[in-house]
Amino acid sequence: MCPRAHEQLVKVAGRRLKVSNLDKVMYPETGTTKADVLHYLATVAPVLIPQAAWRPATRKRWVDGVGTAAKPARPFFRKDLEDSAPDWVPRADIRHKEHVNTYPLVNDPAVLAWLGQMAALEIHVPQWRFGPDLAPRNPDRLVLDLDPGEGAGLRECVQVALLCREVLHGMDLDAVPVTSGSKGIHLYAPLDGRHTAGQVTEVAHELARALEADHPDLVVSDMKKALRTGKVLVDWSQNNGSKTTVCPYSLRGRPHPNVAAPRTWEELGDPGLAQLDYREVMERVAAGIDPIAAQGWHGAGTEAGRPVPGRDRLARYRSMRDQAKTPEPVPAEGAGSASADNGQPAFVIQEHHARRLHWDFRLEHDGVLVSWAVPKGPPLDPEENRLAVLTEDHPLEYASFEGTIPKGEYGAGNVKIWDSGTYELEKWRQGKEVIAVLHGRDGGGLGSVPRRYALINTPGMGETGKNWLIHLMKDQPDGRAPAAEHGPEHRPGQRSRRPLLPDAAPMLATAGSLADLDPEEAWAYEMKWDGVRALAVVEDGAVRLVTRKRLDRTGTYPELQELGGLVDGPAVLDGEIVALAPGGRPDFGLLQNRMNLTDEAEVRAAARTTPVYLILFDALHAGGKSLLRSPYTVRRQALFDVARPGRHVQLPEAFTGPPRQALEASARLGLEGIIAKKQSGVYLSGRRTRSWIKIKNQTHQEVVVIGWRHGAGNRAGGIGSLLLAVHEDGRLVYAGRVGTGFTRADLDDAATRLAPLARKTPAAEGIPAPDREDAEWVSPRLVGEVRHAGRTAEGRLRQPVWRGWRPDKDPDEVVWEGS
Numbered sequence: 001m002c003p004r005a006h007e008q009l010v011k012v013a014g015r016r017l018k019v020s021n022l023d024k025v026m027y028p029e030t031g032t033t034k035a036d037v038l039h040y041l042a043t044v045a046p047v048l049i050p051q052a053a054w055r056p057a058t059r060k061r062w063v064d065g066v067g068t069a070a071k072p073a074r075p076f077f078r079k080d081l082e083d084s085a086p087d088w089v090p091r092a093d094i095r096h097k098e099h100v101n102t103y104p105l106v107n108d109p110a111v112l113a114w115l116g117q118m119a120a121l122e123i124h125v126p127q128w129r130f131g132p133d134l135a136p137r138n139p140d141r142l143v144l145d146l147d148p149g150e151g152a153g154l155r156e157c158v159q160v161a162l163l164c165r166e167v168l169h170g171m172d173l174d175a176v177p178v179t180s181g182s183k184g185i186h187l188y189a190p191l192d193g194r195h196t197a198g199q200v201t202e203v204a205h206e207l208a209r210a211l212e213a214d215h216p217d218l219v220v221s222d223m224k225k226a227l228r229t230g231k232v233l234v235d236w237s238q239n240n241g242s243k244t245t246v247c248p249y250s251l252r253g254r255p256h257p258n259v260a261a262p263r264t265w266e267e268l269g270d271p272g273l274a275q276l277d278y279r280e281v282m283e284r285v286a287a288g289i290d291p292i293a294a295q296g297w298h299g300a301g302t303e304a305g306r307p308v309p310g311r312d313r314l315a316r317y318r319s320m321r322d323q324a325k326t327p328e329p330v331p332a333e334g335a336g337s338a339s340a341d342n343g344q345p346a347f348v349i350q351e352h353h354a355r356r357l358h359w360d361f362r363l364e365h366d367g368v369l370v371s372w373a374v375p376k377g378p379p380l381d382p383e384e385n386r387l388a389v390l391t392e393d394h395p396l397e398y399a400s401f402e403g404t405i406p407k408g409e410y411g412a413g414n415v416k417i418w419d420s421g422t423y424e425l426e427k428w429r430q431g432k433e434v435i436a437v438l439h440g441r442d443g444g445g446l447g448s449v450p451r452r453y454a455l456i457n458t459p460g461m462g463e464t465g466k467n468w469l470i471h472l473m474k475d476q477p478d479g480r481a482p483a484a485e486h487g488p489e490h491r492p493g494q495r496s497r498r499p500l501l502p503d504a505a506p507m508l509a510t511a512g513s514l515a516d517l518d519p520e521e522a523w524a525y526e527m528k529w530d531g532v533r534a535l536a537v538v539e540d541g542a543v544r545l546v547t548r549k550r551l552d553r554t555g556t557y558p559e560l561q562e563l564g565g566l567v568d569g570p571a572v573l574d575g576e577i578v579a580l581a582p583g584g585r586p587d588f589g590l591l592q593n594r595m596n597l598t599d600e601a602e603v604r605a606a607a608r609t610t611p612v613y614l615i616l617f618d619a620l621h622a623g624g625k626s627l628l629r630s631p632y633t634v635r636r637q638a639l640f641d642v643a644r645p646g647r648h649v650q651l652p653e654a655f656t657g658p659p660r661q662a663l664e665a666s667a668r669l670g671l672e673g674i675i676a677k678k679q680s681g682v683y684l685s686g687r688r689t690r691s692w693i694k695i696k697n698q699t700h701q702e703v704v705v706i707g708w709r710h711g712a713g714n715r716a717g718g719i720g721s722l723l724l725a726v727h728e729d730g731r732l733v734y735a736g737r738v739g740t741g742f743t744r745a746d747l748d749d750a751a752t753r754l755a756p757l758a759r760k761t762p763a764a765e766g767i768p769a770p771d772r773e774d775a776e777w778v779s780p781r782l783v784g785e786v787r788h789a790g791r792t793a794e795g796r797l798r799q800p801v802w803r804g805w806r807p808d809k810d811p812d813e814v815v816w817e818g819s
Helices: 034-052 109-117 154-170 197-214 278-286 315-319 396-400 558-565 588-595 600-609 632-642 659-668 744-757
Strands: 007-012 015-020 025-027 058-061 076-078 091-095 100-104 120-125 141-148 176-179 185-190 232-235 346-353 357-365 368-374 385-390 403-405 413-429 433-439 451-457 467-472 508-511 523-528 532-539 542-546 571-579 612-622 673-678 688-696 700-710 719-728 731-738 775-787 801-805
Touching: 007 109, 015 109, 025 034, 034 109, 034 120, 034 278, 034 315, 109 120, 109 315, 141 154, 141 197, 154 185, 154 197, 154 232, 154 744, 197 232, 346 368, 346 396, 357 396, 357 413, 368 396, 368 467, 396 413, 523 632, 523 659, 523 688, 532 558, 532 612, 542 558, 558 600, 558 612, 571 588, 588 600, 588 801, 612 632, 659 673, 700 731, 700 744, 719 744, 719 775, 744 775
Parallel strands: 508 688
Antiparallel strands: 007 015, 058 076, 058 120, 091 100, 141 185, 141 232, 176 185, 346 357, 346 413, 357 368, 368 385, 385 467, 403 413, 413 433, 433 451, 451 467, 523 673, 532 542, 532 571, 571 612, 673 688, 700 719, 700 775, 719 731, 775 801
8 A cells, every 4th residue: 555545635724744554553551643643732722832832842752652651652852853854843953062953842733733733742841932032032931840759759749849849939939840750750830030040940950959958858950860768858959951851731641641731739639640642631721821931932923022924913813713612703814804894993892701700801903803712801999900911812803703612622611701892002012011991882891981001011020931810090081080899790780880889798796695694685686597608789680699708709609699590779788698497407518519710610510519698687879879878777767678588588586585595596407596675786897896796605716727647547548627717816826626427528627728828837836736636737727616525624626516617707807616
């Protein structure tokens, strides 16, 4: 048969490429073929290319496959560009003393596909990129390669990674872990490009030496293999300007098709942490998981931040989308688009309910929509700057796109236009600064008034950086400073007016007993509900839910939008969100399943299995006026005047008889206790006051988690108990440990939460020696709650039982109940 019969001509990102032998097995132990490799590379191109772009690529090629564990094949390194390389492969030269090497640049999906065809399974790149003149620039990242010696493994690498993270954090460097696909972990910390490779190498070397001095039984900084048994080498030499590291998302040439996979710090806390193979990584990419995205090159259609004449600026956009699977506009290469009808450039801001809610801010410029993702939405307050992350350029047709991107596709989720219109351009400094006046539509999120914004590339990332700030300028088109307003929420135009009671926060109760109730005062008694506090802001039939910590949780509890149809006129209402056990009693454990969900699909599924209810008990604004200075009785009457109960909304009556009867009734109902409220008391927003006194049947205590101890038996390899503390006289003191009340899932969740918070020393005082044994300490940032049987003579919790996390509480406010 003619050899050419095995060849196919394919088109990748507008480039023609011959591929052959697609059924050739590259990984014999798994049967992974060249076709599988090419499919993987096409899938990860949107996340791999930003990490490799404008870096000289050294390749490791396995032309006959990687072999097996028993008989591995030998690869060969390739630095200089192959003579057979297509002429469209971008390239750059590195001049050495006696010769010049020409390297390919993995700047687009076609180059990646060509590497796959060449069996270049591993892509290695340095920590620097080429500049506009194709000359090497200073490093834009610091890399530490954590390589376990014989007798050590991934678990030890995680321990060292957490130590490194603490040191790097002290240097204001935020590292991202990458499981290497081989044995260890790589850490990538972004730099601002002001330091040479030699300087960065020296800093990395000193960091490794310092860790070795502090942890000689775990860390080694010397390359000698004889010194590495049972330890982890912190390889600092990867920062040398002539050294390379395997590129994030590159395949590895090992018996199993693993990948150098970026991970979250939460994942490193998983006791079952393992290297990921190419199939798992493809699933993560499809789900929008890219922990290292912030360190990538996102100058789509540009070279070093400058436009490149003739380059297809939508190549990256097209490479990330399959027109047969997504309703988004995917114009063919070379297809033109018209700008706004009146000749002014267009803008659009789209509310994007993807894996994480964000707003896409797009400005028409040079024939495309230059785009930023704004996690919290464009600010409507000139005192607030917000992050804007530069993404790939979009076609002009995207300015009118609304719809649902299917699950599994890039950016999966619902997209709707928050505001759109035209803009007047004042300044466009490529890669540095944009100033424009936006003219939105009536009823749009910008409030139907012109808004003058500045987008500024943040210091430290240079003109190649993708992290920007978006700022509403104080000098607005009408000559007046804009009113201080908060950013967009979950409905277009919802926040275009000044929000009701913008500074309101829930009023808080003081722990006490029946003896604390002043008999000269009139009191009302409400049941104490076992849930989380929320203020419900109701405007134009829409409901916004804000927690004690002023976090927006509207999208977490969609069933509570029912309240919008049960309230007359704008209102701000106070209540408790609860989940109910089968007997109808609030169950805080069930609510834990709902509290932190943000993904729309997960929220919908959880709402079906664990619905929540809003129990309303106060009104802060109703009838067109603030009620903060009105007494409790007036506020309660206003609540019942404007709100009605529904399927997920309840308005229980208060009790005004003897308080002991109210407390006994709460016990019969299986509730925590009661809240006694002074009938003459006003609403003191955000303050804890003795006008409200909580009286409990059960003894609960909020606690700050300061560490954990290793488990044994069926908890071996994970957490056995949590170490707790409470504030006394302005300092944290030890409150004991809790090891009961956990499910296996609870312990795994705790490990994930605590892993990123590791520290060397305990944050609290008074910890006895037995509880210090094998203890792992964490920064005191997380609050939980326990049930207990009182306190010991030493002041520790007696028989504590874990109830769950309290993300609605701040560690600084955790004191002994009743103190």
